[in-house]
């Protein structure tokens with residue numbers, strides 16, 4: 078332990094801490110822009126400067142090591158003046174657009190301007206002019222609002238291993254863009270939205286479909302059906318002032334009805350259905366010698382990643398559609414028939430923690446006869462906006478349940494929202510399918526938590542199954558390279574595009590720190606702990622769907638509706 | 651693709667190339683092909699295990715690389731100190747206006763490309779413009795317009 082002094086107060090630091098970490102431990106706030114939790118400091122923005130006695134000038138707290146006996150001052154007049162000047166410089170070529178801006182009220186830059194008492198334009202720089210990139214179905218880039226902090230570039234490269242974007246040109250002409258400054262749609266961007274989560278401004282936002290959804294909600298000729306993903310009910314509460322990790326499932330369902338959706342279904346239902354299909358596929362691959370290990374297919378960023386970077390491993394990806402797409406498919410087939418509706422008159426909307434789901438629903442193979450299974454995807458953030466526009470506050474409503482025939486879910490399906498959850502659900506059901514017994518303890522601790530890579534060997538009957546769980550595509554890349562190099566002890570691999578899984582998806586509420594993400598995860602585990610239905614194979618509505626409609630897992634109709642194909646994808650990479 | 655041949659040959663000349671070979675390889679590619687094409691950048695990226703965005707980022711950091719093929723007439727405007735003092739900024743502005751292209755670009759008809767260079771070693775003749783290897787001395791915006799016109803009419807007399 079190191080003993081330091083900050084603003085005259087004693088604080089402690091661990092060896093290897095930066096000044097910033099030491100200050101945070103001591104409960105002292107220092108503003109940052111380019112700093113990213115868990116990554117090496119880049120030290121480019123200088124927002125975090127502090128005074129250290131004996132040091133010749135101001136030092137950046139995020140990249141300067143703490144030392145024993147150091148005396149730090151975080152708010153001397155020089156420090157405050159410098160920080161204010163930094164903000165003023167950042168604003169010098171920034172559009173004065175706050176009123177019309179997607180980040181209005183949630184912008185780090187405007188917060189900094191307010192916190193530092195910036196009241197007028199001091200420096201007048203030439204305004205940067207560059208068109209918005211609206212080519213992607215998931216991500217919108219507005220380079221004029223970019224302050225060149227570099228966080229998006231780093232997350233895309235260092236966390237996701239994608240490197241779709243980088244700094245282009247230099248000096249006053251520098252901007253962040255794709256290779257050859259092309260549209261995002263032809264780049265190797267996999268639409269994960271992690272860059273949106275780290276961007277301090279509105280330079281990166283999701284492509285919003287709120288207007289489109291409001292239009293169909295107002296159309297009397299349409300039956301508008303909505304599904305909500307497992308990770309949404311434990312995060313959307315943050316948008317309405319609840320503390321992170323509050324589950325408002327029932328109130329959100331009530332609010333969805335208030336804003337006009339005719340039916341509300343739970344995507345966790347098709348998570349259970351996925352377990353039936355994917356579990357059967359895995360057993361078939363193991364017993365009949367199909368390509369192993371089998372990779373999960375529920376995360377669309379990951380799917381595009383494999384199609385671009387590891388096409389030779391596409392046969393290893395499960396042919397199961399994602400739960401979102403399975404739900405869309407049964408809505409426009411079984412549900413349509415049951416309700417006597419023409420699929421063309423149904424609009425299927427899904428609420429997802431994810432920006433890549435917008436890309437997924439537009440894939441041409443995700444529908445039949447030119448009718449897409451899912452018409453619009455709204456992120457958690459967009460749903461909160463829709464609620465606000467319509468004046469509905471879920472916090473004030475009495476909880477309601479989801480609708481039949483796709484309203485029942487197991488808590489195993491709910492676990493899909495956290496990294497390791499698909500695997501945990503699959504192990505629970507595979508154990509039953511192969512042995513005829515239920516597991517004594519459902520919880521599999523080794524598969525839980527925020528770690529980027531988790532492994533498990535389980536004995537199921539006489540078979541020892543090797544299972545791996547990775548989240549973030551940087552982690553996936555490592556594992557893929559091991560497998561390509563000959564690693565062969567694995568049967569089943571769960572991959573989630575976003576670090577920690579969907580609870581940390583690119584469509585989730587902004588400004589969430591690691592603790593908030595962990596709280597969302599804990600909320601899912603809490604649901605599973607007390608639920609009465611904890612395994613997918615006992616979901617009675619799933620059983621009924623098989624009995625009345627699908628037949629059996631991997632049957633003819635399943636193949637037609639619930640499974641898909643992949644293709645090698647040429648992109649600028 | 652005919653282009654790719656020379657890129658392949660260049661890459662063969664750098665066996666076990668690492669990331670530190672990027673700039674020299676790009677320079678060779680540009681020397682061979684006149685510019686850095688998408689195909690060439692992607693191919694180099696594959697060889698060096700570098701994403702295209704990264705290579706494009708690095709390449710745009712330097713003024714020496716261009717990403718469009720050269721035009722029939724390659725116009726180099728000197729922006730070195732001596733030429734600057736003698737008014738090369740006005741000359742450059744004129745070229746950009748007349749040809750509707752920025753440095754590094756090629757006009758849509760493929761006739762002209764523009765490059766800005768620092769000192770061509772002919773300071774006595776400042777401001778200097780070089781078209782396809784030929785030096786033009788003491789260039790004024792008016793004179794330059796005439797030079798460009800001549801190129802244009804020469805091109806059309808060919809057809």
Ligand code: SF4
Pocket residue numbers: 171172173174175176178179180181182184185186187222277278279280
């Ligand atoms: S990004 Fe922030 S500072 Fe810029 S216009 Fe939007 S709200 Fe205002």
Ligand code: SF4
Pocket residue numbers: 216229232233237239240241242265266267268269270271272273
């Ligand atoms: S959405 Fe993901 S892949 Fe695309 S640029 Fe952002 S971080 Fe990179």
Ligand code: SF4
Pocket residue numbers: 222223224225226227228229230253272275276277278280281
């Ligand atoms: S787009 Fe956002 S995250 Fe990326 S450099 Fe610009 S301001 Fe930073």
Ligand code: FES
Pocket residue numbers: 108109110111112119120121122123124125126137138139140
């Ligand atoms: S946060 Fe420390 S330099 Fe940017």
Ligand code: FES
Pocket residue numbers: 728729730731732733734768769770771772773776777778
């Ligand atoms: S400065 Fe133009 S030739 Fe030297």
